[in-house]
Amino acid sequence: MGIHGLAKLIADQAPSAIKEQDIKNYFGRKIAVDASMCIYQFLIAVRQDGNVLQNEDGETTSHLMGMFYRTIRMLDSGIKPVYVFDGKPPQLKSGELEKRGERRAEAEKLLAQAQEMGEQENIDKFSKRLVKVTRQHNDECKKLLSLMGVPYIEAPCEAEASCAALVKAGKVFATATEDMDGLTFGTNVLLRHLTASEAKKLPIQEFHFSRILQEMNLTHQQFIDLCILLGCDYCGTIKGIGPKRAIDLIRQHGSIEEILDNIDQSKHPAPEDWLYKEARGLFLEPEVVDCSTLELKWNEPDEDALIQFMCAEKQFSEERIRNGCKKIMKSRQGSTQGRLDTFFTVTGSLSSKRKVRIRQYTAHIQHIYGDAELSVFHSTRFRRQPNNFIKNEDCIIGTVLTKVCTMYII
Numbered sequence: 001m002g003i004h005g006l007a008k009l010i011a012d013q014a015p016s017a018i019k020e021q022d023i024k025n026y027f028g029r030k031i032a033v034d035a036s037m038c039i040y041q042f043l044i045a046v047r048q049d050g051n052v053l054q055n056e057d058g059e060t061t062s063h064l065m066g067m068f069y070r071t072i073r074m075l076d077s078g079i080k081p082v083y084v085f086d087g088k089p090p091q092l093k094s095g096e097l098e099k100r101g102e103r104r105a106e107a108e109k110l111l112a113q114a115q116e117m118g119e120q121e122n123i124d125k126f127s128k129r130l131v132k133v134t135r136q137h138n139d140e141c142k143k144l145l146s147l148m149g150v151p152y153i154e155a156p157c158e159a160e161a162s163c164a165a166l167v168k169a170g171k172v173f174a175t176a177t178e179d180m181d182g183l184t185f186g187t188n189v190l191l192r193h194l195t196a197s198e199a200k201k202l203p204i205q206e207f208h209f210s211r212i213l214q215e216m217n218l219t220h221q222q223f224i225d226l227c228i229l230l231g232c233d234y235c236g237t238i239k240g241i242g243p244k245r246a247i248d249l250i251r252q253h254g255s256i257e258e259i260l261d262n263i264d265q266s267k268h269p270a271p272e273d274w275l276y277k278e279a280r281g282l283f284l285e286p287e288v289v290d291c292s293t294l295e296l297k298w299n300e301p302d303e304d305a306l307i308q309f310m311c312a313e314k315q316f317s318e319e320r321i322r323n324g325c326k327k328i329m330k331s332r333q334g335s336t337q338g339r340l341d342t343f344f345t346v347t348g349s350l351s352s353k354r355k356v357r358i359r360q361y362t363a364h365i366q367h368i369y370g371d372a373e374l375s376v377f378h379s380t381r382f383r384r385q386p387n388n389f390i391k392n393e394d395c396i397i398g399t400v401l402t403k404v405c406t407m408y409i410i
Helices: 006-013 035-045 060-078 091-118 120-129 135-149 159-167 209-216 218-231 243-253 257-264 276-284 303-313 318-335 352-369 371-378 399-408
Strands: 018-021 030-034 080-085 152-154 173-175 189-192 204-208
Touching: 006 209, 006 218, 006 243, 030 035, 030 159, 035 060, 035 080, 035 135, 035 159, 060 080, 060 135, 060 204, 060 318, 060 352, 080 135, 080 159, 091 120, 091 276, 135 152, 135 303, 159 173, 173 371, 204 209, 209 218, 243 257, 303 318
Parallel strands: 030 080, 030 173, 080 152, 173 189
Antiparallel strands: 018 204, 189 204
């Protein structure tokens, strides 16, 4: 479910914290992908005549097709994805899971009615509401990723929390998910629509957490309290308080405790036995994967094993799977080039004159290349001897960058 109305609230209150990007802008980036969210998307979107894809044995294959081709799309764009699977849900989530079960039961009744009436639009709508990611879906996707040479992680608890931990530990650049609670867990960068279908032509939304806090004038803990007021998976919320009122109250009082002491609870009653403190603690100190010992490796695909699994067992076209393997191999050759900001390290401080020169030349880079390469330079400080990287033969920007650097830095 994520956080109710958070994306719109950020767009209203901190618009500069959101950027729209093309997938090519993430060349060379390692990105943690919320696997369960992806599989759910594939089961809904990858369909034929309104039904999930199945092989001749009646086995669902939508998740495998989606995982195979969307992963190849990322690899083909120079992205190094690492998929993170959900572990055991926290006890606080039991209430939300119970509500989901009730909604599924209601959807089953409505689907039966729609089928009886022959209402195809409602049949499609309620069928999608019954979609559920199973252990078999997860296990089959894990097997597929292993054969493709793409790493995956089994989180001890919530996948979004472990994604955020990977970002904060510097293992990956961003969290890719549609659930906004990745920000509540503290991921520095959150990407939406990265795994969306190309046919939808949705730009990738890039949220920057530090900018959100700065623009909203909130601390991380205040942001968590705001998310609890908006509505999260772990507890109820105060009735009659919408997004605008919620952020006004947090800014005015600073915490849920102070809000409860100052609002009229006859008009805005809090839930009985409200577990907001426990929810806050879960966001602040979630159970996550141990990043200190984690090594992420992207390997060559096992083409023969992929053919056996995807074609012999799951009845996909052998020609298409082999073509996919070729794309994976090609992407591995291209990904060795890397991003410019991996070719040098941060040393020393910069004079104000040098900062001005860097701003001048990044403007030229933006004019020549657009935003695709500009993001590299915002996060980079240069050595006092810039010739060291200008002469680097691997420099992805090439001779034009060399000329611009020579003009403005040396």
